[in-house]
Amino acid sequence: MSFTALIYILALIMAGALLFSAVYFVIMLTDLECDYMNPIDLANTLNKYVMPEMAAQLLMFVVFLLMGEWFSMIINLPLVAWNVNKVVGNRQFYDATEVFRTLSKHKRENFVKVAFYLLCFFYYLYSMIITLVNESTEDVRAGSMH
Amino acid sequence: MTSTDNILNQNETLEIRRQALAEIDHAKFGWFHVKTCLVAGAGFFTDSYDIFAINLCSLIMGYVYYADAQGSAANTTPTKIDMWVKGSTQLGCIIGQFLFGYLSDRLGRKRMYGVELIIIIVCTIGGSFAGNTARGLSVYWVLFIWRLVLGIGIGGDYPVSAVITSEFATTKNRGAMVAAVFAMQGFGIVAAAIVAIIVLACFRSAIDSDQLMLDYVWRIIMGLGVVPGIVALYFRLTIPETPRYTLDVEKNTHRAAQDVQNTLGKLKQEDSSSRVLLQSNLQPEVAVSKPTWTEFYHHFKHWRHFKVLMGTAVTWFALDVAFYGINLNSSIILDAIGFAGNGSPYQKLLKNAGGNIILNLLGTLPGYWVTVFTIDRLGRRTIQFIGFTVLLILFCILGFAYHKILDKSVAGFVVLFTLAQFFQNFGPNATTFIIPAEAFPTRFRSTCHGISAACGKIGAVVSQLGFFQLKDRGGKNEFIPELIQIFALFMLVGLIFTWFVPETKGKSLEELNDEADR
Numbered sequence: 001m002s003f004t005a006l007i008y009i010l011a012l013i014m015a016g017a018l019l020f021s022a023v024y025f026v027i028m029l030t031d032l033e034c035d036y037m038n039p040i041d042l043a044n045t046l047n048k049y050v051m052p053e054m055a056a057q058l059l060m061f062v063v064f065l066l067m068g069e070w071f072s073m074i075i076n077l078p079l080v081a082w083n084v085n086k087v088v089g090n091r092q093f094y095d096a097t098e099v100f101r102t103l104s105k106h107k108r109e110n111f112v113k114v115a116f117y118l119l120c121f122f123y124y125l126y127s128m129i130i131t132l133v134n135e136s137t138e139d140v141r142a143g144s145m146h
Numbered sequence: 147m148t149s150t151d152n153i154l155n156q157n158e159t160l161e162i163r164r165q166a167l168a169e170i171d172h173a174k175f176g177w178f179h180v181k182t183c184l185v186a187g188a189g190f191f192t193d194s195y196d197i198f199a200i201n202l203c204s205l206i207m208g209y210v211y212y213a214d215a216q217g218s219a220a221n222t223t224p225t226k227i228d229m230w231v232k233g234s235t236q237l238g239c240i241i242g243q244f245l246f247g248y249l250s251d252r253l254g255r256k257r258m259y260g261v262e263l264i265i266i267i268v269c270t271i272g273g274s275f276a277g278n279t280a281r282g283l284s285v286y287w288v289l290f291i292w293r294l295v296l297g298i299g300i301g302g303d304y305p306v307s308a309v310i311t312s313e314f315a316t317t318k319n320r321g322a323m324v325a326a327v328f329a330m331q332g333f334g335i336v337a338a339a340i341v342a343i344i345v346l347a348c349f350r351s352a353i354d355s356d357q358l359m360l361d362y363v364w365r366i367i368m369g370l371g372v373v374p375g376i377v378a379l380y381f382r383l384t385i386p387e388t389p390r391y392t393l394d395v396e397k398n399t400h401r402a403a404q405d406v407q408n409t410l411g412k413l414k415q416e417d418s419s420s421r422v423l424l425q426s427n428l429q430p431e432v433a434v435s436k437p438t439w440t441e442f443y444h445h446f447k448h449w450r451h452f453k454v455l456m457g458t459a460v461t462w463f464a465l466d467v468a469f470y471g472i473n474l475n476s477s478i479i480l481d482a483i484g485f486a487g488n489g490s491p492y493q494k495l496l497k498n499a500g501g502n503i504i505l506n507l508l509g510t511l512p513g514y515w516v517t518v519f520t521i522d523r524l525g526r527r528t529i530q531f532i533g534f535t536v537l538l539i540l541f542c543i544l545g546f547a548y549h550k551i552l553d554k555s556v557a558g559f560v561v562l563f564t565l566a567q568f569f570q571n572f573g574p575n576a577t578t579f580i581i582p583a584e585a586f587p588t589r590f591r592s593t594c595h596g597i598s599a600a601c602g603k604i605g606a607v608v609s610q611l612g613f614f615q616l617k618d619r620g621g622k623n624e625f626i627p628e629l630i631q632i633f634a635l636f637m638l639v640g641l642i643f644t645w646f647v648p649e650t651k652g653k654s655l656e657e658l659n660d661e662a663d664r
Contacts, residue, residue, distance in 0.1 A: 009347070012340070027176070031177050034175075036176045036178075125340070129500045133496065133497065133500060136350075136489075136492060137493070
């Protein structure tokens with residue numbers, strides 16, 4: 001199995017995990033809206049996962065960059081730029097005192113992330129299948145060494 | 147105590163009951179509800195993962211255990227053995243659905259929940275370690291035994307998960323929640339195919355050099371299915387009893403109200419009125435109404451109650467008979483979209499798995515989720531009518547013009563097939579699961595859901611064991627058009643019996659079953 005196939009497999013699993021985390025964020029934010037949760041609890045729960053999520057996203061981007069998977073890299077670029085922007089401005093964490101004010105903005109951001117990760121998941125799935133199928137037919141034509 | 151005291155106490159009990167139910171019914175949709183769906187859905191995820199996995203694993207096992215067979219039988223599991231290994235789970239399901247359906251009404255949802263998942267986990271792991279005995283039983287028959295018991299666990303999941311979700315759900319979203327639990331089946335199939343592709347890719351060089359290394363592959367694919375189940379197990383074992391069961395069957399109003407507070411408790415900041423009522427000293431009532439055969443008989447001897455049960459059972463039966471029929475054609479479809487199995491074992495299996503992902507993403511998965519999002523707006527009966535009607539039309543077209551379509555346009559065939567899969571899941575497959583979880587009184591809900599589900603599985607078994615034999619009458623795959631015509635007939639039966647089931651959208655479980663103020 002070539003390295004390309006391996007990174008798509010890992011990207012697939014990662015995209016699944018990120019999708020799940022984005023959905024979790026959305027549900028937590030709606031819980032806050034419905035008064036099921038107080039802002040301090042929300043901030044504490046969500047802030048634990050903010051940096052890991054950004055790190056995972058960045059890792060995927062770097063791997064695609066290094067492996068020469070240009071299309072996959074380009075679609076991840078906007079989100080990486082957005083994350084970098086937030087970290088540079090020190091805005092990435094949820095602040096318990098401000099969160100009610102900026103609630104709709106956060107919800108929208110997380111909805112967009114859910115949609116993005118969902119599309120990424122299917123794209124990586126498709127790429128993985130195509131890569132695997134192509135290399136299996138290629139080897140047969142080129143003559144396997146086994 | 148004076149009689150006024152008695153009346154006062156009775157009114158307070160009713161008031162607590164009404165309030166507890168209102169709290170559940172009108173709670174805003176939150177993480178608690180999502181968690182309920184995920185935990186309940188884990189069983190269905192594992193179920194469909196497993197059913198897809200056995201299809202693939204049976205193929206793989208052919209390469210391992212029949213590699214030495216001669217001629218065209220080489221590398222293929224013999225049909226009869228294949229049929230029994232796949233059918234064993236279905237047989238076990240029937241037993242499990244009846245058994246767990248009844249037990250969950252008799253002993254309580256909480257006591258049974260988790261038991262069926264334990265059975266599923268143990269038997270899946272056991273099955274993935276199946277081997278030949280020294281004398282007598284081949285690995286296939288050992289697997290058969292494991293899968294028979296696995297079926298009991300899977301069957302048990304149907305009524306218990308459906309009823310628990312239904313009883314914890316809000317009235318507005320009940321349809322969507324129960325449908326979402328069922329929709330986990332779609333994820334199970336896709337997950338199984340993805341896991342299969344990944345494992346195959348990892349073993350690729352091993353397989354190409356020595357075909358028998360495929361033995362590892364099928365065991366790993368099968369065994370990995372338990373992972374979501376294990377995660378869900380903890381949550382299943384720690385749920386509180388559903389308040390409705392505690393109220394209506396155990397008649398313990400006090401504890402029910404407390405359970406509601408506990409489950410939704412994290413969610414409510416303060417609910418002063420119910421707390422005040424809780425503090426008043428009420429004795430839990432001693433009279434318990436257990437579902438017995440006599441009560442069952444007395445309830446269902448009225449036509450207006452019995453027709454509901456007959457409706458749900460017969461429609462589920464009719465649907466499952468035809469459900470199998472759609473899958474008869476998947477090899478043709480795979481061929482058409484370029485994923486036919488040609489070449490080395492690795493290539494064939496890889497393409498089979500990849501093609502199945504695409505197939506399911508096209509029709510099945512969207513169908514499930516369209517149902518989730520529209521069921522509380524359109525209603526169960528509407529969707530079931532739509533589904534059966536469209537399926538009737540599609541099966542008639544496919545049945546009577548099978549060869550003409552295939553010859554003229556394979557793409558057209560693929561489209562019809564995908565539409566059929568879509569309208570099955572945006573249609574009777576989902577609604578026959580949802581309606582029995584709502585349309586019966588609490589003390590019979592799980593039993594009747596189990597009965598309906600078991601009738602469905604009987605239909606599936608009849609279809610697999612019976613019609614499968616007919617498929618090759620007159621030549622290989624020659625009888626398929628006629629089979630599809632027979633399935634169209636079953637769709638008609640399902641359509642007719644849909645008249646008997648009530649529309650349950652938007653009504654609370656108590657309204658539906660005249661239990662409002664008992």
